[in-house]
Structures are given as C-alpha cells and as structure tokens.
Amino acid sequence: MASSLPLHHLFAFCDHCCHRATHRLLPRFCSGKSTGVNGSSDRMAKRVLCLFDVDGTLTAARKDVEQDMIEEMQRLRKIVTIGTVGGSDLVKQMEQLGKTVLQDFDYVFAENGLVAYKQGELLAVQSLRTHLGEDNLKEFINFCLKYLADIDIPLKRGTFIEFRNGMINVSPVGRNCSQEERDAFEVFDLANGIRAKFVDTLRERFAHLDLTFSVGGQISFDVFPRGWDKTYCLRYVKSDFDEIHFFGDKTHEGGNDYEIFASKDTVGHTVTGPSDTIRQLRELFPLSS
Numbered sequence: 001m002a003s004s005l006p007l008h009h010l011f012a013f014c015d016h017c018c019h020r021a022t023h024r025l026l027p028r029f030c031s032g033k034s035t036g037v038n039g040s041s042d043r044m045a046k047r048v049l050c051l052f053d054v055d056g057t058l059t060a061a062r063k064d065v066e067q068d069m070i071e072e073m074q075r076l077r078k079i080v081t082i083g084t085v086g087g088s089d090l091v092k093q094m095e096q097l098g099k100t101v102l103q104d105f106d107y108v109f110a111e112n113g114l115v116a117y118k119q120g121e122l123l124a125v126q127s128l129r130t131h132l133g134e135d136n137l138k139e140f141i142n143f144c145l146k147y148l149a150d151i152d153i154p155l156k157r158g159t160f161i162e163f164r165n166g167m168i169n170v171s172p173v174g175r176n177c178s179q180e181e182r183d184a185f186e187v188f189d190l191a192n193g194i195r196a197k198f199v200d201t202l203r204e205r206f207a208h209l210d211l212t213f214s215v216g217g218q219i220s221f222d223v224f225p226r227g228w229d230k231t232y233c234l235r236y237v238k239s240d241f242d243e244i245h246f247f248g249d250k251t252h253e254g255g256n257d258y259e260i261f262a263s264k265d266t267v268g269h270t271v272t273g274p275s276d277t278i279r280q281l282r283e284l285f286p287l288s289s
C-alpha cells in the first residue's frame with residue numbers, strides 16, 4: 001500500500017471552508033464557509049484516528065484477514081489515520097493481518113501497546129520485568145508457587161505459572177491439562193471459588209504493586225499492572241488526534257476491549273465481526289467507500 005500521507009492531506013477538508021483541501025493547491029476555490037459544527041466535513045477536518053481490535057474485529061476469531069477488509073482499510077486510510085491494537089504479540093498480528101501490517105497501518109500496537117509501532121518504526125517497548133523489577137517479580141512468583149502447592153483440588157497437571165512479556169498467567173490446575181480436565185476444573189472452580197480466593201489473597205498481599213487481576217477463560221487468571229489493558233496504547237496517540245474511534249468485539253465489562261471502549265479518550269464502537277466492522281465504517285466514513 002502506498003503511504004497515506006499525501007492522500008490524507010488531499011482528502012482532508014479545508015481549515016476555512018467546507019471544501020476538500022484539494023483547493024489548497026487551488027486557493028481560489030476556498031469559500032470560507034463551514035457546514036456547521038456537526039457537519040461531516042467538520043469531522044473530516046479533525047485529526048481522526050481509527051483504532052481496531054484484531055481478533056473478531058478485523059478478522060474472524062483466530063482467522064486470517066479477508067480481502068474485503070484489506071480493501072476497506074486501504075479506502076479508510078485515505079481519509080483518516082488507522083491503527084491496530086491487539087492483545088497478542090506482533091508475530092500473531094502478522095500471521096492474521098499479513099507480513100506487511102507495519103506498512104498497511106499507521107500505528108500497530110501489539111500486546112495492548114507494550115510494543116508500539118508508528119509508520120513502520122518501533123516507538124516503544126515495555127515489559128513486566130522492566131516495570132516491576134526482578135525482586136518484586138520473584139517475590140510474587142514465589143508466593144504463587146507456595147499458594148499453588150497448598151491448593152487442594154481433585155487433580156493437578158503442569159505449567160502453573162506462565163511468564164509473558166506483559167503479564168503473568170496463573171493456573172491452579174496447570175495449563176497443560178486436557179480439555180476434559182479443563183472442563184472439570186471449571187465446574188469445580190465455579191462451586192468452590194478457587195481462583196476467586198487466590199486472587200483475593202494476591203490482591204491483598206501485593207496491593208503495593210498496583211496490579212490488576214483478570215479471571216477469564218476456564219482454568220487461569222492473568223496478572224498485570226493497572227492500566228496495561230488496551231488503554232495503554234492511548235498514551236502514544238492521545239495528544240495527536242482530536243477524535244479517536246475504537247472498534248472492538250469484546251466491549252462488554254470484563255471483555256478485553258472494555259476499558260478502551262469505555263475510555264473518555266475514545267469514541268467506542270461494538271462490532272459483531274469483520275463484516276459488521278466494514279458496515280459501520282461505511283456508515284461513519286462514507287467518503288471512504
């Protein structure tokens with residue numbers, strides 16, 4: 001895809017009237033009149049960023065991007081700035097969105113923005129290790145290991161703690177259990193509150209580390225610093241745009257798009273899948289179609 005910058009300027013609206021800024025090249029066409037504060041032309045005069053969740057928004061769940069979405073992004077990029085914000089790492093985003101994702105989007109935020117790219121260039125990298133420091137991490141992991149050893153549940157397997165760049169995943173039954181064992185743990189946990197009690201204990205014991213605990217899925221919970229959800233990426237764009245639209249499929253409370261969807265810094269849009277994303281984009285940004 002060609003760079004969006006020249007086209008972005010070309011299709012933006014004039015600062016002084018309701019015409020497209022193409023008359024910057026031909027100033028005599030400037031009418032000096034605005035269409036009003038709510039007119040679509042005013043929206044286009046703003047610096048607008050559209051941020052997209054990946055899985056379930058740009059692609060079907062765990063699938064690769066389809067051609068119609070690639071074309072929609074190319075159209076949209078001619079009038080606004082576009083970016084991705086996914087929970088998984090850059091390798092996974094490249095698998096789903098293509099190897100040229102860094103060229104196809106103005107911003108690419110992997111791991112909720114802990115790994116941030118702008119115009120294909122690495123902007124910043126953050127990690128749990130750097131943020132918390134080895135001593136805090138060791139204390140936390142040691143505490144979990146002891147707690148895990150004392151939990152009495154029907155069965156245990158392996159991989160109880162998984163250390164990732166931006167979070168720690170803790171599983172009382174162990175991540176490498178079978179699907180059957182996974183289902184059984186979920187039922188047992190529901191009746192006995194194993195994960196809830198574990199999280200309560202950690203929350204109290206490590207209050208000074210300002211962590212967030214997210215109980216999701218069947219067998220584990222995630223631990224990460226407060227604010228390391230998708231709103232993390234907003235620090236890199238907040239001051240550069242007048243309007244930031246976010247599109248995601250898990251925007252309900254507890255979903256991984258909830259915080260950025262509900263953020264005062266974004267205009268949130270809930271989508272049911274890639275075709276719904278395209279439908280909403282064509283409604284919101286008709287000039288892109």
Ligand SMILES: [Mg+2]
Pocket residue numbers: 053054055056057248249250
């Ligand atoms: Mg999603």
